[in-house]
Amino acid sequence: MCGIIGVLTDRPAAPLMLDALKRLEYRGYDSAGIATLVNGGLDRRRAAGKIAALEAVLDAHPLAGVSGIGHTRWATHGPPTEANAHPHVAGRVAVVHNGIIENHAALKEVLIAEGVRFDSATDTEVVAHLLDRAIAAGRRPEEAMAAVMPRLRGAFAFVVLIEGEEDLLLAARRASPLAIGLGEGEAFVGSDATAMAPLTRRIIYLEDGDWAVVRRTGTSVFQEDGAPVKRPERVSSISGALIGKGNYRHFMEKEIHDQPEAIAHTLHAVIDPGTGTSTLPSPLDAPNVSKITVLAAGTSYYAGLTARYWFESLAGVPCEVELASEFRDRDAVLPKDGVAIAVSQSGESLDTLMALRHAKALGQKVLALVNVPESTIAREADGVLLTRAGPEFGVASTKAFTAQLTAFCALAVALGEVRGHLPAARVTALREALAALPARAGEVLHDDDRFHPIAQELSRARDVLYLGRGLSYPIALEGALKLKEITYIHAEGYAAGEMKHGPIALIDEHVPVVIVAPSDGWFEKTASNMAEVRARGGRVILLTDPDGAARLGEGADHVVVLPAVDPVVSPILYALPVQILAYLAAVEKGTDADQPRNLAKSVTVE
Numbered sequence: 001m002c003g004i005i006g007v008l009t010d011r012p013a014a015p016l017m018l019d020a021l022k023r024l025e026y027r028g029y030d031s032a033g034i035a036t037l038v039n040g041g042l043d044r045r046r047a048a049g050k051i052a053a054l055e056a057v058l059d060a061h062p063l064a065g066v067s068g069i070g071h072t073r074w075a076t077h078g079p080p081t082e083a084n085a086h087p088h089v090a091g092r093v094a095v096v097h098n099g100i101i102e103n104h105a106a107l108k109e110v111l112i113a114e115g116v117r118f119d120s121a122t123d124t125e126v127v128a129h130l131l132d133r134a135i136a137a138g139r140r141p142e143e144a145m146a147a148v149m150p151r152l153r154g155a156f157a158f159v160v161l162i163e164g165e166e167d168l169l170l171a172a173r174r175a176s177p178l179a180i181g182l183g184e185g186e187a188f189v190g191s192d193a194t195a196m197a198p199l200t201r202r203i204i205y206l207e208d209g210d211w212a213v214v215r216r217t218g219t220s221v222f223q224e225d226g227a228p229v230k231r232p233e234r235v236s237s238i239s240g241a242l243i244g245k246g247n248y249r250h251f252m253e254k255e256i257h258d259q260p261e262a263i264a265h266t267l268h269a270v271i272d273p274g275t276g277t278s279t280l281p282s283p284l285d286a287p288n289v290s291k292i293t294v295l296a297a298g299t300s301y302y303a304g305l306t307a308r309y310w311f312e313s314l315a316g317v318p319c320e321v322e323l324a325s326e327f328r329d330r331d332a333v334l335p336k337d338g339v340a341i342a343v344s345q346s347g348e349s350l351d352t353l354m355a356l357r358h359a360k361a362l363g364q365k366v367l368a369l370v371n372v373p374e375s376t377i378a379r380e381a382d383g384v385l386l387t388r389a390g391p392e393f394g395v396a397s398t399k400a401f402t403a404q405l406t407a408f409c410a411l412a413v414a415l416g417e418v419r420g421h422l423p424a425a426r427v428t429a430l431r432e433a434l435a436a437l438p439a440r441a442g443e444v445l446h447d448d449d450r451f452h453p454i455a456q457e458l459s460r461a462r463d464v465l466y467l468g469r470g471l472s473y474p475i476a477l478e479g480a481l482k483l484k485e486i487t488y489i490h491a492e493g494y495a496a497g498e499m500k501h502g503p504i505a506l507i508d509e510h511v512p513v514v515i516v517a518p519s520d521g522w523f524e525k526t527a528s529n530m531a532e533v534r535a536r537g538g539r540v541i542l543l544t545d546p547d548g549a550a551r552l553g554e555g556a557d558h559v560v561v562l563p564a565v566d567p568v569v570s571p572i573l574y575a576l577p578v579q580i581l582a583y584l585a586a587v588e589k590g591t592d593a594d595q596p597r598n599l600a601k602s603v604t605v606e
């Protein structure tokens with residue numbers, strides 16, 4: 001996954017593209033580059049490292065030109081060096097690319113046999129060579145594109161700039177996102193509307209298999225087979241303002257503190273604050289939903305695992321949660337009248353998008369639960385429910401996760417109500433418990449000094465275990481994921497009852513064990529698992545409520561007491577301490593919590 005921008009303008013192109021790349025940095029940040037046409041000829045600047053490194057190169061060696069393409073990279077083929085940074089140039093052609101050209105090795109072999117020399121280890125460079133050779137053989141740029149597209153396999157998007165063609169960008173999209181922006185006598189191409197937001201809000205989203213000829217005066221779109229096609233122009237609602245960190249050190253810290261608002265706003269997407277009643281979004285509003293299949297990756301998958309408990313126990317609806325990357329590799333048997341819910345903060349994770357398409361092919365109606373309104377997953381689903389977390393920039397998902405949990409819980413209560421599975425008094429009690437969550441979350445965040453000594457201890461550990469049962473099990477998984485992705489400390493989440501079946505062998509006095517244990521129906525059993533850890537010298541960090549602390553606090557090395565809430569909504573609150581601990585441990589270690597190594601915010605490769 002990488003971020004792509006292309007501009008045809010009458011202003012200096014380099015600063016416009018640099019600003020767009022900063023907006024796209026969530027898609028990857030291991031190297032970056034831009035190319036422009038200067039007096040008709042290609043010129044480029046590239047740098048390994050974050051956009052700031054490219055900015056420094058441009059400060060030292062400015063780049064003129066009013067037409068150009070730019071790229072921020074998340075390496076797939078070839079390490080993140082300057083030589084592998086995009087744009088890649090072959091003869092008259094420069095290319096920026098996101099995704100994977102799956103048959104690049106075979107194409108490269110053919111090109112090498114024809115005498116082509118490669119300068120990088122990327123899969124991208126074959127596209128530049130194929131186009132350059134087609135143009136050198138006398139084809140017009142659009143003819144070259146029509147000839148090359150059928151030779152490429154994989155899921156990708158790319159934009160092409162050609163020497164001598166001041167008023168032309170070629171753009172192509174197969175599965176990976178790409179959009180065209182229309183300006184007044186200007187035209188743009190970008191991975192998303194956010195990248196182009198300060199430039200234009202008039203957007204044409206390319207569809208799968210489309211490729212386009214973009215000029216300042218107009219854009220022509222073609223389908224895979226070369227047939228011209230019209231795609232609608234939309235007006236994007238995305239703001240051009242770059243969102244800042246405020247007084248926080250990192251976006252992650254800010255986003256952790258945004259959660260009371262994110263939860264409140266998301267709740268209002270399902271429960272009308274005036275009447276207290278719920279409207280189920282389509283297709284979940286169908287009268288006889290037979291099964292819910294949640295499709296997601298990473299943190300969004302853990303939100304789905306939590307939702308399974310809620311859909312089963314509150315609504316009596318069978319539910320399975322599928323890792324999006326695995327779903328297509330099984331012969332999943334899905335029933336008639338089933339609904340799939342594709343959960344994704346970005347709405348662009350390719351695994352989740354592919355799983356959505358697979359679920360549709362298997363006859364399921366699909367609801368998208370996404371945080372980005374105009375994302376591909378939102379556009380392809382039958383219905384959309386937006387989490388209202390606001391833009392999330394930290395690579396580690398925080399407020400989008402609690403917003404997903406909130407939406408799921410409110411949906412399950414609403415389903416339980418319409419299906420007659422929950423008594424009216426319980427519906428009211430649960431809605432009240434949900435409505436009280438923003439205030440409870442605020443209390444947790446207000447009192448965050450107590451996390452420092454625990455985070456210090458975690459930051460020194462080599463391995464950390466997280467345990468939870470029932471509704472707290474996905475929070476244990478999420479806690480471990482947060483810690484490992486931003487501190488690089490090895491961490492594992494386990495169902496507390498599963499520990500004795502193997503992981504207990506890891507426990508000694510050097511392994512902190514974070515136990516997520518609100519005083520719910522699973523509490524006694526988790527307490528026994530905690531005793532097993534203590535008996536083996538393990539250090540226990542207990543996350544619980546006042547009642548749990550009174551019953552178990554003595555047996556733990558650290559106790560974090562959270563406000564008492566209805567156990568059903570506890571995962572939403574208990575997500576906060578595991579995020580805070582991971583964040584503070586990263587600060588302790590000095591790792592970059594917002595842009596940890598090897599990761600990207602939106603993963604658009606399979």
Ligand code: F6R
Pocket residue numbers: 297298299300301343344345346347348349352395396397398481482485601602603
């Ligand atoms: C972890 C994290 C990732 C994402 C995953 C799915 O903190 O952020 O695991 O949850 O890449 O991303 P979305 O939700 O955008 O589909």
